[in-house]
Amino acid sequence: MTATSTSAAEDLADVTRVLAGEVQAFEGIVRRWQGPLVNMAWRYCRDRGRAEEMAQEAFLRAWRGLAQWRQESSFSTWLFALAANVFRSELKRFPTVNLPMEDIAEPAVPARQHDALAERERYEVLRRAVLALPHRYREPVVLFYFHEMDLSVAARTMGLPEGTLKARLSRARALLRSRFPHLDQESLSPAIAALNTGKEASR
């Protein structure tokens, strides 16, 4: 998310150029934000092809509505809120096929400590389980973790008060914990811990 602050000036310059009629300047915006938007879309649908389609649609909407960015909020806040709206309506039109929450079974056999692949698959089950959450809890979870657990940014993206988002997150976690009761009792695996450390270091 550090890109958000560093690219603010570049975003403003590109938006100004686009609004002045220089279409090619939009490429800079796409180049800077394609990663975050594709990743955000991926968390909404967990389908790579569809994530790129949804991100592309979000960029097109941004292109059409660029003049509506009033600069009261940062460009990234505006773009993420717009993208969230696009993803939400896209998924309403063509919902992803998800199992109901009750049908997602927690793997019975714990992964062996050295079997990183099996463990990753197991964690993927949990990530996919987020998509099976009731709609009102799903999006807060998606956005909260996408924004690296930054409650205020997630709330701004959703256009919800922080308190509401916090309550929904709490309920969503409770639902996930009830579905995966053993996760909290386990210690963090070395593979995930390493991944965590890598991410922290890169921030």
Add this chain to the structure above:
Amino acid sequence: MNRTPIDNAEMDPSKIDQILATEEDLVPTSGFLASVMERVHDEARMPAPLPFPWKRAIPGIVLATGVFGWGAFEFARQAIQASRTINVTQLQIPASVEQPLEQAGWVALALAVSLVSWLLSRRIAGHSS
């Protein structure tokens, strides 16, 4: 970026939090940028939609509203006059016929409300489909 502190229970780095927070980043495919820009250029090449000619339309709208308003007023006036005339000539209209005449306005209003709600529901259904 500002971090809003969450209460201790939520900040507790549970395993669920850690798993959900540690997604590996997806790298967009190499053609993604070109594909987006191609569509942007396509849109830019398209002629801008014609704005609605409000300046020309407003006099017509005002005129049409006036005509319809006047027509409705005249219709109501004639209906009231007719019902009075009927009373003057002492025609024996059964109450079951007279009452609906008086309530014609209400019926018309109810029909209009039904029409509006039907149009609204069609519009909503069209958006959601």
